[in-house]
Amino acid sequence: MEVNRIEIEEELAGTRLDRVITMNRPEISRTQIQQWIKDGNILVNDQAVKPNYRVRENDCIVIDEPEPEELNIIAEDLNLEIIYEDQDVLIVNKPRGMVVHPAKAHASGTLVNGLMYHCKDLSGINGVLRPGIVHRTDKDTSGLLMVAKNDIAHVSLVDQLVEKSVKRVYLALVHGHIPHNNGTIDAPIGRDEIDRQKMTVTERGKDAVTHFKIVERFKDYTLVECELETGRTHQIRVHMEYIGHPLVGDPKYGLKNTIPFGGQVLHAGTLGFTHPRTNEYVEFTVEPPEDFQTLLNEVRNSVDK
Structure with missing residues (x-):
């Protein structure tokens, strides 16, 4: 030691x-x-x-x-979609259905398994199971994640998250018709005392702020763009349910009568931050995956629109 x-x-x-x-x-x-x-x-x-x-x-x-534990993660060729990479950071477009880091229930097939195959130089700050992971998204949320390739970059990116200077914009399809064009949800989020697997809006929770604006309206659904000011667990899912417009397909916070999609219709489309080495602002954007866009077209072309 x-x-x-x-x-x-x-x-x-x-x-x-x-x-x-x-x-x-x-x-x-x-x-x-x-x-x-x-x-x-x-x-x-x-x-x-x-x-x-x-x-x-x-x-x-x-x-x-303590002495750092040796990484004991199986490196797997998962054909990750790398959007950008340099000596400090890596931006990956995570597919829907992929878990970010290993756990007992899923020791393989995770983003970390794929990252370990793709490159060996990842920061070790978060330990053996989450090398390089600065932030995460839920299994069924697709889109952009930033990964740190060394500890200095990791500290810089985490500090930016704490300072709320990272731009994170998501696209979500929600139930119902939202009448106003934009809004802000400022409601603290904490663990649900009855169901510990869920988060909820509670006075005992941590500050949570989500800004949203309408992208497109349908008869029974609304396509919204949500920008995170904070990054609480399940924040967009909890906040949209809180205002009466849960995400389509969400098995935890959504409606029972929902479109079968295999998970919440949520995509992390834009990610921006100050590069830890150059101190220049960089921003990346990716379109939603094919199944997301197919669902939107089906809703858009529905006679019920």
């Missing part, structure tokens, strides 16, 4: 422990740091504390950094 010591000076007194360590070790994500604190790898004055502990002047922080 690599051991690091941090002595707290007066100007840092009152700062959260995880924030202090992030300031000293910017190449490590705050999520990873919080896990190390919980695992007892980070002690304050030889005592275990919580991540939200407020440091005091002259506190001695000791970090026993």
Whole structure:
């Protein structure tokens, strides 16, 4: 293990422990740091504390950094659609039906399996199961994801997500007729206390903001463009259901009487961010997959429009 010591000076007194360590070790994500604190790898004055502990002047922080685990992910040729790639970042167009990272239920066929085959230089900040993964989308959501190829790029991209400067625009087909042309949904999202597999709008949740505008209207459906200001789990799905317009095909938050699509009709079409090396803004856009567009044409050409 690599051991690091941090002595707290007066100007840092009152700062959260995880924030202090992030300031000293910017190449490590705050999520990873919080896990190390919980695992007892980070002690304050030889005592275990919580991540939200407020440091005091002259506190001695000791970090026993665990040895990185060897990646044990099967590299698979999944014919990933790489939209852009350089020495720092990779932009991939994830197909609908593909899980982002491995788990017990799906150890293969994930985006990470494909990334491990495509390139060996991925950041290790998120551990052995999620190398390079900066953010994720649900299994049945298609579209753009950014991947970090080194830890410096990873920190930069995560910081931009925290600062809400990443542009993420989705296309969604929802139930019902939305009368106004645009709007903002500002409603906190947290875990549903009854069904722990679901998220819900709750006062105890985290801030969540979704901006939307109408792209096309049909009799029973509306095609909307949703731009994320925050990135909570299932945010668009939860927010659209909250205002009475759940996503078509959504098995978790949608209507029982819906178009059979095999999952929510949701596509991450535009992704923009500041490049971690050049500091220039870059933006990428991809059209929805063929099945998404076929469904839209069917709805568009329906006599019920």
